[in-house]
Each structure stands twice: as C-alpha cells, then as structure tokens.
Amino acid sequence: MSINREEAMELFLKYNETDALIQHGLQVEAVMMHFAQYFDEDVEKWGVVGLCHDLDYEKYPEEHCKKTREILEAEGWPEEYIRAIVSHGWGICSEEKPESLMERTLFAIDELTGIINAACLLRPSKSVLDLNLKSLNKKFKDKKFAAGCNRDIILQGIEMLEMDKNVVFEETIKGLQKRADICGLKGEL
Ligand SMILES: [Fe+2]
C-alpha cells in the first residue's frame, strides 16, 4: 500500500496551520523528492514522508514523533512510512534509529533545510535560487546562526549516509531550488 501526495497533504493541513511549519514541511518534501530521484527511489513516497515528518509538532510539541505514530496508525498508514517519519527524532524524541536509505536521508536533511531556509530569508533576494555551497558552508560553520538547527545531527546523518558533506549540501540546495516556488523560497528572483 502507498500513500499519495493528495491524501498526505490533506492530513498535513489538518494538523498544521502555522506558515513557518507548513513551509518547513514543503521544504523537507522538496528535498526528499530530489534525493529520491538522486538515489533512483520512489519520489512520491519520499516526498510524503518529508511533508508529514513534523505532523504533530504544531499541536503536540511535547509529544513530537510519538503523537505522529498514533495519528498515522489510526489513519492506516503503512509501517514503512511511519517508521521513517518517527526515526527523524532519533536520540531526541524517538528511540527508533534511522536505518533505511529514506530514513537516513530524512535524518540528515531535516535540520539542514532549516539552516538553508534561515540563510535565504537574510539574503537581499530572499531566495534559494542564488544561494551557493560556499555561503551555506559559511552559515553552517557559524554556530550562532540559526542556532536551533543542530549541526551535530546533520553531520551524524551525513555520516550515516556515507556521503561527502558538500555533496549532501549541494543536493539539498538543488532540491529546494527545483521547488522554490512551492516551498516559499523563490524570493524576489
Ligand atoms: Fe521534527
């Protein structure tokens, strides 16, 4: 069984009303879709997992991940999706460790997407379209910038992917560029 984007979106919007959280879901969706393509995996499945990864965060921040499991089980979502979503909180709000390629990718790019979003909002263009690897690396190294985005988790995720950090950074930027309009990062360009 698989979940299509339309039903995922309906559920996502049922639980999320805040612009920032909606944009974050759409951004992680965009990056997951791009990585699915990169790895030759199921684009819709990876997108749905990205879109709904923080499903419970707005309404149940204290029960993050746990509540999502409850909601998605009640909705009859396949365990593969639920596990992938819940394991993004590994070590923080979940005991399920990212294992599959989809899980490890989500773990690596979630917080990274947050840093990129913050970086874009500060640019004169407010856009991801003119963001490059060099400026992302600068923001990444500056621990005071978007301090809420945990660098250690990102690095741990990249290690689990056994990929080069710059490749992951570059592909994450590309994923957001491809869907800049949809995920609120087109800015003035
Ligand atoms: Fe989360």
Ligand SMILES: [Fe+2]
């Ligand atoms: Fe997130």
